[in-house]
Amino acid sequence: MPDSFDIVIVGGGPVGSTLSYLLSKKGYNVALIEEHREIGIPVHCAGLLGKRAWDSLPIKPSHSIIEKVSSFKIFSFKGEEIEIPKFTGYVVDRSVFDKGICASAVETGVSPYKSTRCVAYSKLQPPEIICKTYSGLRRRFRGRVIVGADGALSKVAKIFGFPPLPVRFGLQLIAGPVSDLDSVEVHFLRLGSINTFYWIIPSPKEVKVGIVFPLNINFGSVRNLLRKEALNKKLTTRRFSTWFLPTKPRRKTVKGRTLLVGDAAGQNKPLSFGGIFFGVSAAKIAAKNIVMFLEENKRLTLYEKEWRKFLLNKIRIGLIGRTVFENYLPNELERFFQRIKESESEIINLWDIDSQEKLLFHLFKKSFSPYFLMRKSIFKLFIAIPYIFTIAF
Numbered sequence: 001m002p003d004s005f006d007i008v009i010v011g012g013g014p015v016g017s018t019l020s021y022l023l024s025k026k027g028y029n030v031a032l033i034e035e036h037r038e039i040g041i042p043v044h045c046a047g048l049l050g051k052r053a054w055d056s057l058p059i060k061p062s063h064s065i066i067e068k069v070s071s072f073k074i075f076s077f078k079g080e081e082i083e084i085p086k087f088t089g090y091v092v093d094r095s096v097f098d099k100g101i102c103a104s105a106v107e108t109g110v111s112p113y114k115s116t117r118c119v120a121y122s123k124l125q126p127p128e129i130i131c132k133t134y135s136g137l138r139r140r141f142r143g144r145v146i147v148g149a150d151g152a153l154s155k156v157a158k159i160f161g162f163p164p165l166p167v168r169f170g171l172q173l174i175a176g177p178v179s180d181l182d183s184v185e186v187h188f189l190r191l192g193s194i195n196t197f198y199w200i201i202p203s204p205k206e207v208k209v210g211i212v213f214p215l216n217i218n219f220g221s222v223r224n225l226l227r228k229e230a231l232n233k234k235l236t237t238r239r240f241s242t243w244f245l246p247t248k249p250r251r252k253t254v255k256g257r258t259l260l261v262g263d264a265a266g267q268n269k270p271l272s273f274g275g276i277f278f279g280v281s282a283a284k285i286a287a288k289n290i291v292m293f294l295e296e297n298k299r300l301t302l303y304e305k306e307w308r309k310f311l312l313n314k315i316r317i318g319l320i321g322r323t324v325f326e327n328y329l330p331n332e333l334e335r336f337f338q339r340i341k342e343s344e345s346e347i348i349n350l351w352d353i354d355s356q357e358k359l360l361f362h363l364f365k366k367s368f369s370p371y372f373l374m375r376k377s378i379f380k381l382f383i384a385i386p387y388i389f390t391i392a393f
């Protein structure tokens, strides 16, 4: 016999746990299925949240904050610097953060199933998913709604026939000892044929040096590059961690009684790939629409309509920004960097890591000066246009 629930959520990350908490608080019977023995382990994430993201969390595990950062520095290819002094960011220990959210969910009555991996589903109404436990036991879970909050390589998406999501690697070097670093740093660099950046995030426990890159770039060379950058900062390598990040949102996130949320739905910031803010925002929308579906028989696709309305413009602008950034020639970007550095105060005022569209608009306006249009990189924009149409519409 299957275990029956109102809602079965696969994935005990921050998004799945938040959604389970919100639904359980409304009185629903929720199962939260997590393949690992321990919530929050292994950690792949840098754990940086802007103030807006932190304030928006329905559950704030304050004990997970390991550093409050008040400055953000951006370095051009040639090491020119723009400092954002008014920045407020929180670095959280992701394992403590995830555990904290899940513990609050369990307190409200969510049933957690750890060491339980979703592997298949059977075509029944309501749908049933089939899981395997670490001890090899097969378990079936029946839910009036099934949610895939199981990350970028979502098994739920795969078994329910959603098309695959394009992903990139996120590689992070955990380094030490902790030196006098007190700002988040972002350094532009050229990797293969694209421009990208690596980040340095300090905390009293460790320093994280990380980068996101396409799957066709040689993994070993990127590891060496991060190691070299860490050595330049007089840091020593402790270990590497890697995981996948979605590169764009899914067109379809609802199918029958199944919906996807968080990284599984491709809901992350296109420039930095940070997904906690967008994923948790979408989880709140999902909770509201699941309740409307179960109580008022409203369509579940309203979730998709609503999260798109809330996030899609932010994502579209970010994707345009990313495409332009990745494809411009470094020396032209360097010149552009010099130009914006002259009016640094405008950048400082518009800087918001959780809502990057205002700054991007400003930069687009600046780049469309006659001076800049004379440069040959403008032709690269033509690469962006069809891309933008395929991703955004």
Ligand SMILES: Cc1cc2nc3c(=O)[nH]c(=O)nc-3n(C[C@H](O)[C@H](O)[C@H](O)COP(=O)(O)OP(=O)(O)OC[C@H]3O[C@@H](n4cnc5c(N)ncnc54)[C@H](O)[C@@H]3O)c2cc1C
Pocket: 010, 011, 012, 013, 014, 015, 016, 033, 034, 035, 036, 040, 044, 045, 046, 047, 048, 049, 116, 117, 118, 119, 149, 150, 151, 152, 154, 155, 156, 169, 170, 171, 172, 210, 211, 242, 243, 244, 245, 261, 262, 263, 264, 268, 273, 274, 275, 276, 277, 279
């Ligand atoms: C190197 C790196 C650095 C990052 N830094 C930041 C950052 O600083 N700030 C930020 O906001 N974001 C950051 N991110 C992105 C962030 O980690 C994700 O956006 C966020 O974790 C998404 O949350 P989620 O709950 O949707 O998915 P996840 O956190 O991926 O959680 C999915 C859960 O589902 C479980 N699962 C998967 N498959 C199954 C299955 N078949 N059955 C059962 N359980 C399953 C997994 O074990 C996992 O616990 C970073 C990512 C990487 C890779």
